[in-house]
Amino acid sequence: MEVSIKKKEAYYTATQMQLVRTRFFGNRSAMIAGSILLFMIVCSLFSGFLSPYDPTIAGRDKNYENGAPQIPMFWDENGFSPRPFLHTLTKYRGADTNFRWVYKTDTEKRRYVYFFVKGWEYKYFNYSINLPGKALDFTIPGLTFDTHLFGVEEGGIHLFGTDKAGKDLFSRTLSAIYISLAVGTLGVFISFVLSLIIGGISGYYGGWIDSLLQMFTDAIRTVPPIPLFMCLAAFAPLEWSSELRFFFISCLLGLISWPTLARRVRTHLLSERSQEYILAAKMCGASSTHIIIRHLLPSFTSYIIVDLVISFPYMLLSETALSFIGLGLREPVNSLGVLLQNATKADVLLNYQWYFIPVFFLVVLILTFVYVGDGLRDAADPHKTKN
Amino acid sequence: MINFIQFTITRAFLSIVTLLIVCFIVFSLMELVPGTCAERYLAFKNTQGSQITFEDIEAEKVRLGLDKPFLYRFGKWVSDIAVKQDFGDSCILRMNINDLLSGRFVLSLTICLVALIFSYLIAIPVGIISATTKYVSLDQSLKFISYLGIALPNFLVALCIMLFMTVYYGDTMTGLFSQEYENAPWSADKVKDFLARAWLPIFVLGWNATAFALQTVRALMLDENDKLYVMAARARGISGMSLLWRYPAKHSLGPVINSIGFDLNRIFSALPVVALILILTEAGALLIEALARSNDQQLAGAIIFLLTATIVFVNFVTDILLAIMDPRIRKGVMGGS
Numbered sequence: 001m002e003v004s005i006k007k008k009e010a011y012y013t014a015t016q017m018q019l020v021r022t023r024f025f026g027n028r029s030a031m032i033a034g035s036i037l038l039f040m041i042v043c044s045l046f047s048g049f050l051s052p053y054d055p056t057i058a059g060r061d062k063n064y065e066n067g068a069p070q071i072p073m074f075w076d077e078n079g080f081s082p083r084p085f086l087h088t089l090t091k092y093r094g095a096d097t098n099f100r101w102v103y104k105t106d107t108e109k110r111r112y113v114y115f116f117v118k119g120w121e122y123k124y125f126n127y128s129i130n131l132p133g134k135a136l137d138f139t140i141p142g143l144t145f146d147t148h149l150f151g152v153e154e155g156g157i158h159l160f161g162t163d164k165a166g167k168d169l170f171s172r173t174l175s176a177i178y179i180s181l182a183v184g185t186l187g188v189f190i191s192f193v194l195s196l197i198i199g200g201i202s203g204y205y206g207g208w209i210d211s212l213l214q215m216f217t218d219a220i221r222t223v224p225p226i227p228l229f230m231c232l233a234a235f236a237p238l239e240w241s242s243e244l245r246f247f248f249i250s251c252l253l254g255l256i257s258w259p260t261l262a263r264r265v266r267t268h269l270l271s272e273r274s275q276e277y278i279l280a281a282k283m284c285g286a287s288s289t290h291i292i293i294r295h296l297l298p299s300f301t302s303y304i305i306v307d308l309v310i311s312f313p314y315m316l317l318s319e320t321a322l323s324f325i326g327l328g329l330r331e332p333v334n335s336l337g338v339l340l341q342n343a344t345k346a347d348v349l350l351n352y353q354w355y356f357i358p359v360f361f362l363v364v365l366i367l368t369f370v371y372v373g374d375g376l377r378d379a380a381d382p383h384k385t386k387n
Numbered sequence: 388m389i390n391f392i393q394f395t396i397t398r399a400f401l402s403i404v405t406l407l408i409v410c411f412i413v414f415s416l417m418e419l420v421p422g423t424c425a426e427r428y429l430a431f432k433n434t435q436g437s438q439i440t441f442e443d444i445e446a447e448k449v450r451l452g453l454d455k456p457f458l459y460r461f462g463k464w465v466s467d468i469a470v471k472q473d474f475g476d477s478c479i480l481r482m483n484i485n486d487l488l489s490g491r492f493v494l495s496l497t498i499c500l501v502a503l504i505f506s507y508l509i510a511i512p513v514g515i516i517s518a519t520t521k522y523v524s525l526d527q528s529l530k531f532i533s534y535l536g537i538a539l540p541n542f543l544v545a546l547c548i549m550l551f552m553t554v555y556y557g558d559t560m561t562g563l564f565s566q567e568y569e570n571a572p573w574s575a576d577k578v579k580d581f582l583a584r585a586w587l588p589i590f591v592l593g594w595n596a597t598a599f600a601l602q603t604v605r606a607l608m609l610d611e612n613d614k615l616y617v618m619a620a621r622a623r624g625i626s627g628m629s630l631l632w633r634y635p636a637k638h639s640l641g642p643v644i645n646s647i648g649f650d651l652n653r654i655f656s657a658l659p660v661v662a663l664i665l666i667l668t669e670a671g672a673l674l675i676e677a678l679a680r681s682n683d684q685q686l687a688g689a690i691i692f693l694l695t696a697t698i699v700f701v702n703f704v705t706d707i708l709l710a711i712m713d714p715r716i717r718k719g720v721m722g723g724s
Contacts, residue, residue: 215404215405218405219408219412220412222405222409222695222699223409223691224652224655224658224698225656226656226657226659227658227659227674227690228691230659230674234687313538317540320540321540321542343546344664349553359543362543363535363538363539363543364538366538367538370534370537370538374534
């Protein structure tokens with residue numbers, strides 16, 4: 001009895017955020033998806049540390065092109081080893097292999113995997129800004145590291161195999177997840193700001209401003225987004241640097257996907273602005289900006305967060321589709337769409353199946369995002385009592 | 388009745404305004420593409436060996452009307468479409484866009500609409516089952532499949548099916564016709580051949596749309612199922628299928644019809660990439676060609692306009708349909724009768 005009263009008391013005095021949190025933590029599938037997602041995000045943030053090779057052409061392995069994944073093992077016919085090892089591969093071609101390169105495994109020579117080894121250099125917080133004019137160019141050196149989680153002393157270790165240039169697919173996949181997430185985040189941020197401004201103006205002022213803006217928003221919503229993306233992405237000249245392209249594509253994603261969110265913001269504002277607490281604030285003489293920032297925005301923060309998470313997978317998918325057809329990001333930038341491009345030939349399915357490993361990560365990434373978004377939506381819905 | 392006609396006219400007017408805004412956006416985009424049609428054409432001529440001078444470019448600009456101000460050309464573009472149904476000439480292919488598009492656009496539209504119909508035919512019953520089933524595991528797995536429909540983008544599905552077909556059957560299944568019918572006139576055999584191949588793009592395009600429609604139907608049914616009128620009907624002893632179809636399903640139908648336009652939007656959105664992978668020779672593929680390869684602004688503009696116009700039209704039709712079917716909206720339209 002004592003416990004149940006306490007429980008009830010806790011329930012009734014909890015803040016909105018606390019309630020949302022409790023409901024979200026109670027949702028098993030969303031929690032599982034959330035942990036996987038968190039794991040992937042952390043991995044992508046530490047991609048430099050986790051990947052044994054540079055994901056760009058600089059890190060290619062000339063002696064292992066189109067190589068199959070190498071899985072470290074603990075034992076073979078020669079016995080057990082506490083330190084994981086790989087067998088040595090030698091490149092060979094001759095009349096018996098129809099003059100195609102094949103890799104011969106030498107099970108006698110073991111190559112041991114070492115941890116926290118020194119390797120290629122990766123940087124954090126490193127930015128170089130190129131403004132017009134020599135004097136304005138400057139570089140923030142940031143932090144440089146060269147320690148990697150694992151590596152081998154001679155030859156290479158390629159957990160996911162290599163592509164046709166010999167680039168390590170494991171390193172590329174990690175950096176691709178990072179880039180795709182970064183594009184998505186930037187895109188979501190831009191669309192968030194736009195939708196807040198446009199939806200905010202439309203919902204707060206109402207009247208003819210609202211009708212006009214809604215007409216415009218609806219018109220943009222009716223245009224199929226991917227063709228519109230393609231139309232806009234075609235503006236980017238081929239000679240643009242990969243960083244500029246990256247920024248441009250993120251901006252496009254944001255510029256096209258704001259209408260849905262803007263509409264939601266408007267609807268919330270329209271229903272909130274006739275509430276009594278807004279009237280009270282107005283009668284106290286508060287300005288419009290003050291009311292919007294102090295009273296209206298906090299009233300639906302949770303909805304906005306949910307909408308942002310829900311719109312994230314669509315950003316990723318759009319970026320992937322764009323890069324896939326060659327209008328989005330391009331090599332040397334890695335993104336999931338760029339990696340997918342390599343897997344389009346029948347040759348790949350027959351001989352180099354490991355090219356499909358990034359596809360698996362794309363699907364898992366989007367699935368987890370959808371599950372987390374769904375869980376958040378259910379948790380933020382005050383009318384929902386069960387689930 | 389007069390109210391209804393008034394409603395229809397207002398809706399039609401609003402649709403036209405939407406279309407005009409879309410026209411303006413599309414036309415401005417076409418203008419923003421670096422280089423004009425005249426320069427492109429003359430650059431093409433230059434590769435053929437004839438010398439081009441600055442005066443030639445100017446003369447060509449005058450011939451194409453590019454020396455006129457932006458708004459004038461916009462007005463001309465719109466009025467040509469509205470009055471003559473003429474999209475002008477393609478910049479690169481030097482052909483009239485109408486001739487280029489006429490057959491292909493109808494083909495794309497057919498594929499997309501069939502995909503849409505199929506996705507609803509599957510999504511509505513499955514969504515209802517998912518929402519009302521007693522078995523949590525069935526609901527969960529249906530939910531997982533519908534999420535997979537989002538997470539597996541349709542170009543990926545197309546790619547996998549195509550690669551699989553190539554490797555194990557030796558036939559790529561790409562294109563809309565087999566080679567002997569590619570340029571043949573329409574006949575019974577050609578239709579048969581078309582149907583034998585069209586299932587793949589229809590399936591691939593319908594795949595995402597089904598997943599989305601499934602979620603819509605499921606969410607709506609869950610919402611309606613808890614409402615008091617359903618409980619009242621249950622208390623009166625109605626149960627099973629007759630209860631479902633008479634009460635919650637009927638009520639959820641309105642929002643489902645409302646979502647048709649957006650589902651069509653989604654299918655159109657997926658069309659170009661799928662067309663690229665499956666090597667379809669229809670409007671979607673032409674769009675990629677126009678944008679990615681040749682920067683053909685006239686053609687790209689025309690295709691985007693046609694796609695959007697179709698969506699606007701479908702939205703208009705569904706609005707009218709809703710007003711006829713849903714008594715709540717009907718009452719609002721007819722004014723209390």
